[in-house]
Amino acid sequence: MTSLGVKMLGAVAVTGIALAAGASPATASADSDFALESAGVSAYGSYDMMMSIPERPVPPVAVNGTLAVNAPGRCGVVQIATNGPADELVWRTFAALCTPGKTTAQTRSELLWGGFKPRLRLCVGTTVARAERGRVCDTYTPPVD
Template sequence: MRPLVSRTLGAVVAVGAVLGAAVTPAAAAGDNTFRLRAGSVVAHGSYGHMMSIPERPVPPFRIVGTMTGRSVFGCAVIQVGRSGPADGLEWRTVGKHCGAGRRSFDAQATYLFRGVKPPVRLCAGWSTAQAERGRRCDVYRPPAQ
């Protein structure tokens, strides 16, 4: 009797794991998480929509995450796009990281021209100044609603 109970319990656990795995991708499709890689630095975070009230307006987007460096050489910057003159795109640096270790970043952003959500990019270089020039970058463009 004991082996029958353990087999039945094992089957119930296996079915629960399969159903849980089937539900997870559908739930993850709605979130706006990103993972960027440039040089030896990886950035991951979330791109959230904030609510505002008329008395205290805030920018509609909050971008929060962490940069992780795996090498002692090289630097990286995380940048958020913003509208520039004549409908151009400018990049604003919101976080810098050099060497090995972790550094968190937190930024608020507004819509770009024509109601486009601002992109996020991670750029690498030998120094933060070189990384800010934007030659080796990985870009996250949030999906349109």
């Protein structure tokens, strides 16, 4: 192979590695409690048990994390399970993103959960409304303490 061919092959290889590195999905850190991934979108983060005093009650569990869209043309939503009417499970969206990149996600669980860590899910669609329908999802159920 000629030196020009070797240089071109090297340039193509370096370009491919750079593109692959830029398109790699977001990964959870070592201190993450949950990690979700579905169709080019990922979310990771942690639960924090909140303390409450009778004079100033706060919800018992805080959820902090990151939502990352790793592919164009996708929207991702992170939802938390809450108690709905007649004790049905209802998913409430607390983070959404429709462009490649990352955003922070924070919420507090409702008082009805009584201190338990609520379930989370990451759903994907072409719009936020379609993602919220919950057809393409990854669900995280925390272990019982």
